[in-house]
Amino acid sequence: MLKETTSLAQQKLANYTRTGDSTGLTEARLERIPQYRRLVYNVIKDILGQAFPITKKILGNEDFFNLCNDFFKEHNCKNTQVWKMPKELIDYVNDENSAYKLAHTFLPELLLFEWLEIEIHTMTNIELPKLYKIDSIAQPYFVNPYHKLIVLQHPLHNKPFKQWNTNLGQYPILIYRNLRTHKVHFEELSIFGYLFLSELQSNSTRLFESTLVNTLSAQNVAITDAQILSSLAWLKELNKKGIVFSV
Amino acid sequence: MNKIRGVGLGFRRDIADETIALSKESNPILKPDFVELAPENWIDMGGYWRDKLEQIAANFPISAHGLSLSIGSPDELDIPFLKKIKSFLNEFNIQIYSEHLSYSKCDNAHLYDLLPIPFTEDAVNHVIERIKQVQDILEMHLVIENVSYYTPLAPKISESEFIKEIVTRSGCKMLLDINNVYVNAFNHNYNEHNFIDNLPLNEVAYMHIAGHDKISDDLIIDTHGQPIIEPVYDLLNWSLPKLPEVPILLERDFNIPNMESLQKEIQQIKEITSKHWNKIKVNA
Numbered sequence: 001m002l003k004e005t006t007s008l009a010q011q012k013l014a015n016y017t018r019t020g021d022s023t024g025l026t027e028a029r030l031e032r033i034p035q036y037r038r039l040v041y042n043v044i045k046d047i048l049g050q051a052f053p054i055t056k057k058i059l060g061n062e063d064f065f066n067l068c069n070d071f072f073k074e075h076n077c078k079n080t081q082v083w084k085m086p087k088e089l090i091d092y093v094n095d096e097n098s099a100y101k102l103a104h105t106f107l108p109e110l111l112l113f114e115w116l117e118i119e120i121h122t123m124t125n126i127e128l129p130k131l132y133k134i135d136s137i138a139q140p141y142f143v144n145p146y147h148k149l150i151v152l153q154h155p156l157h158n159k160p161f162k163q164w165n166t167n168l169g170q171y172p173i174l175i176y177r178n179l180r181t182h183k184v185h186f187e188e189l190s191i192f193g194y195l196f197l198s199e200l201q202s203n204s205t206r207l208f209e210s211t212l213v214n215t216l217s218a219q220n221v222a223i224t225d226a227q228i229l230s231s232l233a234w235l236k237e238l239n240k241k242g243i244v245f246s247v
Numbered sequence: 248m249n250k251i252r253g254v255g256l257g258f259r260r261d262i263a264d265e266t267i268a269l270s271k272e273s274n275p276i277l278k279p280d281f282v283e284l285a286p287e288n289w290i291d292m293g294g295y296w297r298d299k300l301e302q303i304a305a306n307f308p309i310s311a312h313g314l315s316l317s318i319g320s321p322d323e324l325d326i327p328f329l330k331k332i333k334s335f336l337n338e339f340n341i342q343i344y345s346e347h348l349s350y351s352k353c354d355n356a357h358l359y360d361l362l363p364i365p366f367t368e369d370a371v372n373h374v375i376e377r378i379k380q381v382q383d384i385l386e387m388h389l390v391i392e393n394v395s396y397y398t399p400l401a402p403k404i405s406e407s408e409f410i411k412e413i414v415t416r417s418g419c420k421m422l423l424d425i426n427n428v429y430v431n432a433f434n435h436n437y438n439e440h441n442f443i444d445n446l447p448l449n450e451v452a453y454m455h456i457a458g459h460d461k462i463s464d465d466l467i468i469d470t471h472g473q474p475i476i477e478p479v480y481d482l483l484n485w486s487l488p489k490l491p492e493v494p495i496l497l498e499r500d501f502n503i504p505n506m507e508s509l510q511k512e513i514q515q516i517k518e519i520t521s522k523h524w525n526k527i528k529v530n531a
Contacts, residue, residue, distance in 0.1 A: 003369045007321035009401040014353035027401035035397045043359045076356035080315040081287045125293040182295035
């Protein structure tokens with residue numbers, strides 16, 4: 001059992017590294033403790049800077065490092081694996097009281113967009129079924145499992161920063177990892193494409209026709225032969241890109 | 248691929264391909280005998296880096312050196328995390344798992360750096376209890392490293408007494424980091440030879456050696472960002488006759504030079520160990 005004096009000394013040093021407040025930290029060499037604060041923040045700034053290079057560039061070094069400082073001071077980092085820690089910055093900025101979110105409305109989306117590239121690149125491997133080229137609508141389909149579907153409100157994937165706030169809309173995007181090269185790619189989708197792929201993942205049959213019916217009926221659109229043909233052609237393109245397969 | 252001996256090299260992403268390629272190095276004195284990695288950097292990792300992990304595991308024995316156990320923390324041990332570590336060690340047949348005698352989590356927040364535990368009797372008892380808990384879960388010895396530190400924190404006993412009590416009473420093994428001894432002796436103005444003589448040397452199961460940065464007349468930071476300096480090699484040379492034959496790891500985490508430079512350091516460590524342990528053949 002730790003004595004209160006021992007655990008208190010540990011808490012004060014830990015708190016100092018986060019906040020810079022050395023009040024009550026008497027049983028340490030005070031001229032040396034800034035080294036710990038410097039070392040801790042070097043790790044935090046390095047990891048967050050590597051995870052969010054676009055955010056850092058847009059905010060500028062000073063604002064980005066202020067964000068890092070406030071995050072580490074105010075947020076209790078939960079992750080034992082430091083490379084997963086950047087995800088916690090998204091939660092911090094998404095807090096409804098976050099001054100950063102109020103000042104930069106695009107920030108939660110930009111952080112998520114940058115984080116997903118890391119998340120998909122590092123997603124734990126899973127065993128895959130044998131995958132085939134799509135040449136028929138009769139076989140069940142399989143979506144590359146290393147992906148995320150998101151809908152951005154800011155066009156941060158295809159427009160310069162200055163146009164983000166003036167071009168608010170719905171921008172569906174698929175972010176996925178190539179099964180062979182492991183490289184992460186971004187695919188702009190139509191609303192139909194986004195809904196179709198979402199439906200394909202959740203549809204237990206994973207068959208083309210039922211997925212198409214469900215997708216279109218959700219949009220109150222009737223199926224036509226032309227739609228079937230164009231959807232199939234689109235799926236074959238996704239197949240070539242390593243996004244959807246036959247199984 | 249599981250027996251750890253000789254001189255190893257830290258497996259870092261910056262030099263992953265070059266390290267994997269060393270498996271084809273024909274001169275044994277220029278080749279690491281094993282690699283060490285931080286399990287936290289590889290657990291759950293898929294895709295490209297998982298491929299690299301599998302490649303290194305297929306070519307070298309691996310030891311694991313943890314970062315986030317926080318054995319000296321006032322907070323509870325993270326049991327789910329420990330179970331993940333255990334599963335990782337089992338998956339890659341890793342026989343050595345070492346950690347730092349420090350704390351890196353407090354008040355339910357990870358700090359991602361190593362803070363000094365107060366050198367007190369109650370902290371000794373606290374750490375012993377936790378090491379036993381860890382060893383029960385992992386079903387193997389924990390190997391505990393003497394860490395570098397820049398300030399003592401509310402000390403009541405000496406650093407060597409603190410380490411000796413913990414190692415001998417917990418039944419764990421010790422990782423003797425030669426560079427950390429040098430750094431601490433300089434920073435806290437004590438004699439490094441006396442310090443080593445006061446450690447439980449029979450329990451040393453693993454060693455580290457590294458470079459550091461001297462940032463002022465009275466302070467060295469343990470950066471692992473420079474080549475090993477001669478006084479640290481000298482301290483290794485002085486220590487080895489007192490120690491059982493154990494694996495030695497060259498740590499280099501920052502400012503990583505080309506592989507030839509690292510191989511020269513490996514060679515120099517092997518030449519020193521061969522003088523005392525007479526196991527590694529050095530080409531004349």
